[in-house]
Amino acid sequence: MDVEVKTGREALPQGFQWGAVKAGIKASGNLDLAAAVAPEGANAAVMFTSNQVVAAPITVGRSHIASSGGRVRAVLVNAGNANCATGKAGIDACSATCAAAAETFGCIFDEVFPSSTGIIGVPFPGDKVVAALPGLKISLGATEEHAELFAKAIMTTDTKMKVARTAIDVNGVSVTIFGAAKGAGMIHPRLGPPVPPHATMLVYLFTDIAAEGTDLRELLQPAVHQSFNSISIDGDTSTNDTVLLLASGASGVKLDSMLRERFADALNRVCRTLAHKIVDDGEGVTHVVTLDISGARNEAEARQIARSIAHSPLCKTAWSSADPNWGRLMAAAGYSGVEFDPENVIVRIGDVPVYEGGMRSPNFDETKAHKVMQQREYTIAIHMGQGDAGCRFVTCDLTEEYVRINADYST
Structure with missing residues (x-):
């Protein structure tokens, strides 16, 4: 055929x-x-x-x-x-x-x-x-x-x-x-x-x-x-x-x-x-962020981590101003309910390393990371250091426009 x-x-x-x-x-x-x-x-x-x-x-x-x-x-x-x-x-x-x-x-x-x-x-x-x-x-x-x-x-x-x-x-x-x-x-x-x-x-x-x-x-x-x-x-x-x-x-x-x-x-x-x-086309969206979670034990845990980050108001507001605050990413992953060793995790924003070995990457360049995050779309890659599973999860920033739209939606 x-x-x-x-x-x-x-x-x-x-x-x-x-x-x-x-x-x-x-x-x-x-x-x-x-x-x-x-x-x-x-x-x-x-x-x-x-x-x-x-x-x-x-x-x-x-x-x-x-x-x-x-x-x-x-x-x-x-x-x-x-x-x-x-x-x-x-x-x-x-x-x-x-x-x-x-x-x-x-x-x-x-x-x-x-x-x-x-x-x-x-x-x-x-x-x-x-x-x-x-x-x-x-x-x-x-x-x-x-x-x-x-x-x-x-x-x-x-x-x-x-x-x-x-x-x-x-x-x-x-x-x-x-x-x-x-x-x-x-x-x-x-x-x-x-x-x-x-x-x-x-x-x-x-x-x-x-x-x-x-x-x-x-x-x-x-x-x-x-x-x-x-x-x-x-x-x-x-x-x-x-x-x-x-x-x-x-x-x-x-x-x-x-x-x-x-x-x-x-x-x-x-x-x-x-x-x-x-x-x-999300309400008030100025940045589309793809969370590329890899190295997880299974796909379900990778998705659980991605959702925790995607739903964090602190992460989403940082994305709105292109602030490379990697601490918020790790905090959201940490309370996701998935067990992992923080020292095995590697985080990149675009191609910029921001976190590894349990602390800020020695190659972290805040200016470069900020420039990546100023783009309309970019990827945050997080390798959990546990296995071969992963997922890709698409989310966005949280802006004042979103609040304005939804603050008076019914009136």
């Missing part, structure tokens, strides 16, 4: 239509209701937030995926209201919008997959969603412009839409993966299978490969683990986080053992690109 992975601006996956309208949910009056429709249906795999407090669309979405056997015909997404902590009224409103969407798009109730993002605890305006559905149906199409409408409508505090795509050439037939995401704050995804569950992150992945739901789930979980579960903006796990993968089968190419590795690589690439874009 001749398989080639391409990147760039390939055609969109076949078997899908996208659209968006203004339903009057956002106070700004911007696009706030989006749909992605698979007229012939699509097989699905999904991962939801592990937060114990979940929004109504998470509850309804879990039920629909289970009831439909993982078949989805329409994805309905609103921005401006999270429909979370809204009680039975929120569940009922979500179900009512799904029923209306099913009638509008010509599918059964359980084949509608709902998502919401926005403010928590505000009554959900389901009537506005229902009233906007006829216009939403008219807006549907399969062009670049239609896909971009979808990507723009799901934004909240995002400053730019987030899309990515890639294609695999299989004996002259193109299999495409297209992803659209939103997220700029309340970003520390911890996603797991729909049962049990393991500003909000929403990610929608579309492909025209023919694949069963079981295969999609097996591919989605490692892709999410290495991308969306390996980023953090502020350490807050949302109540609405969702990653949905849909396969229409419209390319006619079946996912088999020969193609599986290449398709997995392509899916991973799209997920990593979207994850990076989420951090890069």
